Amino acid sequence: MNFTESKEHRFNPVPSLLTLCNALCGFASIIYTMEACFAGRPVPTISLLLIGGSMLFDVLDGLAARVLKAQSTHGMHLDSLADAISFGAAPAIMIYAAGPGHSSEIAPLHLLSWIAASFYLGCALWRLAAFNTAAEDEAEHNSGFIGLPSPGAAAAICSMTLVVPHLTNSETVEAILYLAYAFTAAFLMVSAVPYMHIRNTLTVTTKPATVAVILLFIASIIFFNIWALVAWAHIYVLSSPLHELEARFVRKVRTAGVTLDDEP
Numbered sequence: 001m002n003f004t005e006s007k008e009h010r011f012n013p014v015p016s017l018l019t020l021c022n023a024l025c026g027f028a029s030i031i032y033t034m035e036a037c038f039a040g041r042p043v044p045t046i047s048l049l050l051i052g053g054s055m056l057f058d059v060l061d062g063l064a065a066r067v068l069k070a071q072s073t074h075g076m077h078l079d080s081l082a083d084a085i086s087f088g089a090a091p092a093i094m095i096y097a098a099g100p101g102h103s104s105e106i107a108p109l110h111l112l113s114w115i116a117a118s119f120y121l122g123c124a125l126w127r128l129a130a131f132n133t134a135a136e137d138e139a140e141h142n143s144g145f146i147g148l149p150s151p152g153a154a155a156a157i158c159s160m161t162l163v164v165p166h167l168t169n170s171e172t173v174e175a176i177l178y179l180a181y182a183f184t185a186a187f188l189m190v191s192a193v194p195y196m197h198i199r200n201t202l203t204v205t206t207k208p209a210t211v212a213v214i215l216l217f218i219a220s221i222i223f224f225n226i227w228a229l230v231a232w233a234h235i236y237v238l239s240s241p242l243h244e245l246e247a248r249f250v251r252k253v254r255t256a257g258v259t260l261d262d263e264p
Helices: 003-010 013-038 045-067 073-098 104-134 138-143 150-166 171-189 198-203 207-224 226-262
Strands: none
Touching (some): 013 045, 013 073, 045 150, 073 104, 073 171, 104 150, 104 171, 207 226
């Protein structure tokens, strides 16, 4: 099937307008982060919430495109451009702003913050380009992702921006933990670790289980606020790597068992 010919005629402005809202939220997050950085303040909560807003619009534009049967190559590329701002540039600037801290005690980590932010942005752009390249294969596109999706990586960065300052009283240790996590999230985006679509994860379960997960998510947000989002972000980010390690361990054990059984 020719992706361009089959979908371009279905262009509808509604999903694209939602995509632009995604980009605007990401751009606003960048502005707030830069203002705080120039003033010597920590990354503000509004920057994190705006990236959350980008994620919401990222979901809504896909939903609108499916409901309106309005998928198009224009929409696909616009979505990636918006994601490059909201889930590439905005978290990268956040890494730079939060990484070195605001004390001369950790000034030597300034260069490492530049490197971590640049590496994250490069991995995000690489991943988005690879996703567009593979988008013509609709079966692969709908079944899941290869590598951590950029919104998931952005959620991880936002989570650690919020959590790390509560883990230690040392700004040096805080910076090292934060930058190490940033490198890890960036690497996962370009890794070969498979990640499922969240909607596919829910649909493969039974309907009562799906409803239970949704209710649990809503209840956790009500009772624990933004900390619940931190937990859910890490559940998603870590689930696939842990599952992959478990699968490799099981294969290794089975291979060793077969080898022992074959010995005379």
